[in-house]
Amino acid sequence: MAQMSLRVLNEQESGAIVKINAERHLRKHLTEIGFDPGSIVTVINKGASDLMVVQIKGCCRVAISTDMAAEIIVDKFEEPFVPPRRGRHRRERQCRE
Amino acid sequence: MKSKKKKLVFALTGNPNTGKSTVFNALSGAHQKIGNWPGATVEKKWGTLLKRYRKDGQPAEIVDLPGTYSLSAYTQEELIARNFVVEEKPDVVIDVVDASNLERNLYLAIQLKELGVNLVIALNMVDIAHRRGYTIDAKALSDLLGCPVVPLVADKGKGMAELMEVSMLAAEGKLTARPITVNYGKDLKEGIDELSDHVSRHAKPLAKQYGPRWIAIKILENDAEIMAKVNSQDDDICDAKLIDFAKEAEEKLGEAVDISIASKRYGFINGIVKTVLKKGPEERIIKSDKIDRILINPILGIPIFLAIMYLMFQAVFLFGEPLMGLVELGIDWVSVVVAEALISFSAPEWLSELILVALIEGVGNVLIFLPNILLLFLGIAILEDTGYMARAAFVMNRVMQKIGLHGKSFISLVLGFGCNVPAIMAARTLKNEDDRLLTILINPLVPCAARIEVFVFLAGAFFAPAIAGQIVFSLMLLSFALIAIMGVTFRKFLVAKKRQPFVMELPPYHMPTFKGLFFHMWERTKVFVQKAGTFIFLVAIIMWFLASHPQGVEYGSATSYIGMLGHALAPVFEPLGFDWKGTVALIFGFLAKEVVISAFGVLYGVVDEGSLSDTLAMVWSPLQAYVFMVFILIYVPCFATIAVIKQETNSWKWMLFAVLYTTILAWIVAFIVLQMGTALGYA
Known part of the structure; x- marks a missing residue:
């Protein structure tokens, strides 16, 4: 499983969140809005240079600065993300653990 | 049980973009007041419940709490919502939940349950969820959360009568609410037990108001406001000691306690969502993403x-x-x-x-x-x-x-x-x-x-x-x-050059209603x-x-x-x-x-x-x-x-x-x- 920052993921690629390198309060806030370790994040739109749109919790779109994304470490999924059955990713995650 | 003469108070909570204000408008009609929360610059909206939703003509007030993702004190809104729920003790808290975005929305619901409030879930936008091919078992959700769940399409006024009927029953204490316990894992559980035991002995009034377990969790989450409150009431506890508790738990866990707690809550929610939510085939790129390709395009935007x-x-x-x-x-x-x-x-x-x-x-x-x-x-x-x-x-x-x-x-x-x-x-x-x-x-x-x-x-x-x-x-x-x-x-x-990172939700595009x-x-x-x-x-x-x-x-x-x-x-x-x-x-x-x-x-x-x-x-x-x-x-x-x-x-x-x-x-x-x-x- 390749660990990398969320920033380097391409559009449609996903990964499971490993950790967030940020100041305590910001880290907590990000965790609470859905960037909790283990959950799946997918890059939706990477058109802009300063911000990127990612999907968390299966459907929320969150715009996040690329600098922030660089501090979010994910386990990248090897195959392209197939959204319909997210249960599968959950299982993968459990296997890893 | 409340006496018939007392004015009932219903508080509305929910994440941003869940249609909470639509629900508020539908319940209070034109009888709204807008002001500020005391000592804060966050807008406060409250109103009188429309006659048609009242029971036996009993007056009732609706308070629209600020939209939040959580009840931590990260933002002023979160703190206001939490303090209102705890200090004003509304008869019922109606949490507006976006059915098409269940997992994230339940995070707030779980926190409200942990706080022990009289909760009713308004499962809003079931039509959108349905169109996306989701089916949500409201009955199962209600069983798992231990509180009533009412499906709603607030935009079209569907389900409002049922929502208020259920909320009235809840206010009268005629529904049996069951407390839920999130499993925080063995290591955290020990810390929580130890701390809540300590709090219930040394900070009794506070423990009574919030519940000792909740206080314990907040201390472990390093919640500054709660820690200050504990310090002011407790004779035998001080910041250093509280921080020690958190440190100890951190060492056992090998990761930050607050992250671990948030993570465990999501784990709990994940279990619920798996049971109640069935997803059909989802479009690969939903409509909003397509529109975003144009509207937030770096050249055209x-x-x-x-x-x-x-x-x-x-x-x-x-x-x-x-x-x-x-x-x-x-x-x-x-x-x-x-x-x-x-x-x-x-x-x-x-x-x-x-x-x-x-x-x-x-x-x-x-x-x-x-x-x-x-x-x-x-x-x-x-x-x-x-x-x-x-x-x-x-x-x-x-x-x-x-x-x-x-x-x-x-x-x-x-x-x-x-x-x-x-x-x-x-x-x-x-x-x-x-x-x-x-x-x-x-x-x-x-x-x-x-x-x-x-x-x-x-x-x-x-x-x-x-x-x-x-x-x-x-x-x-x-x-x-x-x-x-x-x-x-x-x-x-x-000023200095450093800036806050940008994090903002992009709600799906939505056809506004005239109302x-x-x-x-x-x-x-x-x-x-x-x-x-x-x-x-x-x-x-x-x-x-x-x-x-x-x-x-x-x-x-x-x-x-x-x-x-x-x-x-x-x-x-x-x-x-x-x-x-x-x-x-x-x-x-x-x-x-x-x-x-x-x-x-x-x-x-x-x-x-x-x-x-x-x-x-x-x-x-x-x-x-x-x-x-x-x-x-x-x-x-x-x-x-x-x-x-x-x-x-x-x-x-x-x-x-x-x-x-x-x-x-x-x-x-x-x-x-x-x-x-x-x-x-x-x-």
């Missing part, structure tokens, strides 16, 4: 944004014009009727003058612009309700960063088009103090509705209807340019009209007094108090080409920008002969009018804005700074515009 703003202003003036004519007719009619009535009652002359000049003319000159204000607020409501506003902040982020501001500052700036006062308050969403200070200081440069109103009036008086819109738009562009220049300057000289737009528009207009009705009226009376005294002077003449004041200050404005009347209008603009127009009304004594526009067009050249508008655009924000700058920065220094820099900048820019205009032959 900003031109589209500018085009939308341009269209909005054009539309406001196009549709506003005929409506303004109607309002004007109405005011004239009232003026005539009142004048006749005053004569027939043989009222004293000063009273007639006060009523006709100060009240009807003064306030009327402001009310004429109400259609434009309404349309402008409608435009902003459309931008917000469709979900475009968040995209605007997205595309503007890069520009905002360049001019020293934050993407989110943009939202505060846009609100400034309505009124700078709430806009400056909205800067609180910025967590970084420097970003916030800059946003506050820059905000007065955004032309508020009152200033736009003055522009519309003057542009209408001095320029052909075909170009009036463009004249106002050019002032907008000028303000954008100044915002950029001052932003960069302030970032460079006033929703109406409420949005009405809410803002109401605040504006209240201001016009009280403050401006007061200023109009003061002006009338100053213009008609000392006794016996000709109204608004050079020998009146107001004339003296104008003459004294006129030399300062002479290089800009303003006469003493213009100077007086500017002085009153300091109180409220709308007053500038009524000041002209008073100064030129325009009561019944000809319209004010015609009179003005005779005494000023278009260039002079434009220079005057430029000065109005930039100089000292109104009294209320200054007060709020003081409040928000908590500093006389920054308040004074804002007053001085805007006025000096206004003088300089107006002077340059005058020189350029004269050189180009527009004099």
Whole structure:
């Protein structure tokens, strides 16, 4: 499983969140809005240079600065993300653990 | 059980963008009040429950709590929502949950359950979830959460009756709510048990109010507010000890406790969601993403944004014009009727003058612009309700960063088009103090509705209807340019360079409902009209007094108090080409920008002969009018804005700074515009 920052993921690629390198309060806030370790994040739109749109919790779109994304470490999924059955990713995650 | 006579209180909670305000509007109808939470700048909305939802006519109040993702104290909104739930103990908390976004929304619900409130889940937007191919088993969800769950389509009013029926039963204690326990894992559980045991022994009142387990969890989450509360009540516990508890747990876990707790909650939610939610095939890229490909495109995004703003202003003036004519007719009619009535009652002359000049003319000159204000607020409501506003902040982020501001500052700036006062308050969403200070200081440069109103009036008086819109738009562009220049300057000289990272949800695009737009528009207009009705009226009376005294002077003449004041200050404005009347209008603009127009009304004594526009067009050249508008655009924000700058920065220094820099900048820019205009032959 390749660990990398969320920033380097391409559009449609996903990964499971490993950790967030940020100041305590910001880290907590990000965790609470859905960037909790283990959950799946997918890059939706990477058109802009300063911000990127990612999907968390299966459907929320969150715009996040690329600098922030660089501090979010994910386990990248090897195959392209197939959204319909997210249960599968959950299982993968459990296997890893 | 509550006695029948007691007023029931229902609190509404929910994540942002869940249709919470739609639910609130549906339950309270037009009986709403808007204010501020005590000691905070977050808007408070509450209202009376509509009769049709009441039971046995028992009165009930609905409080709309701020939209939050969580009950931690990360934002002021979260703290307010939490404190209200804990301290005011509403009979029922109705948590509006977006069914199409169940997992994230349940995070707040779980926290409310942990807090032990009497919870009812309003499962909103089940239609959208259904269209996405989700089926949600509301019964199973209710069983797992241990509280009632009512499916809802608030947009269409579906399920509201059931929601209130269930909530009433809950309020009467006729439903059995079951507490839930999130499994925080073995290591955390030990810490939680130990701490809650300690808290229930040493901080009894607090433990009673919040529940010891909840306090324990909050301590482990390093919640500053709760820790302070524990410290103040507990004889045997101190910060160091609390932190020790958290440290110990951290060592056992090998990761940060607060992250672990949040993670475990999501784990718990995940279990629930797996059971209750069945997903059909989901489109690979949903519609919103497709629209976003265009609207937040790095090349197209900003031109589209500018085009939308341009269209909005054009539309406001196009549709506003005929409506303004109607309002004007109405005011004239009232003026005539009142004048006749005053004569027939043989009222004293000063009273007639006060009523006709100060009240009807003064306030009327402001009310004429109400259609434009309404349309402008409608435009902003459309931008917000469709979900475009968040995209605007997205595309503007890069520009905002360049001019020293934050993407989110943009939202505060846009609100400034309505009124700078709430806009400056909205800067609180910025967590970084420097970003916030800059946003506050820059905000007065955004032309508020009152200033736009003055522009519309003057542009209408001095320029052909075909170009009036463009004249106002050019002032907008000028303000954008100044915002950029001052932003960069302030970032460079006033504050440190570091900024808060950008994190913002992009809600799916959504077709707004007429009802929703109406409420949005009405809410803002109401605040504006209240201001016009009280403050401006007061200023109009003061002006009338100053213009008609000392006794016996000709109204608004050079020998009146107001004339003296104008003459004294006129030399300062002479290089800009303003006469003493213009100077007086500017002085009153300091109180409220709308007053500038009524000041002209008073100064030129325009009561019944000809319209004010015609009179003005005779005494000023278009260039002079434009220079005057430029000065109005930039100089000292109104009294209320200054007060709020003081409040928000908590500093006389920054308040004074804002007053001085805007006025000096206004003088300089107006002077340059005058020189350029004269050189180009527009004099």
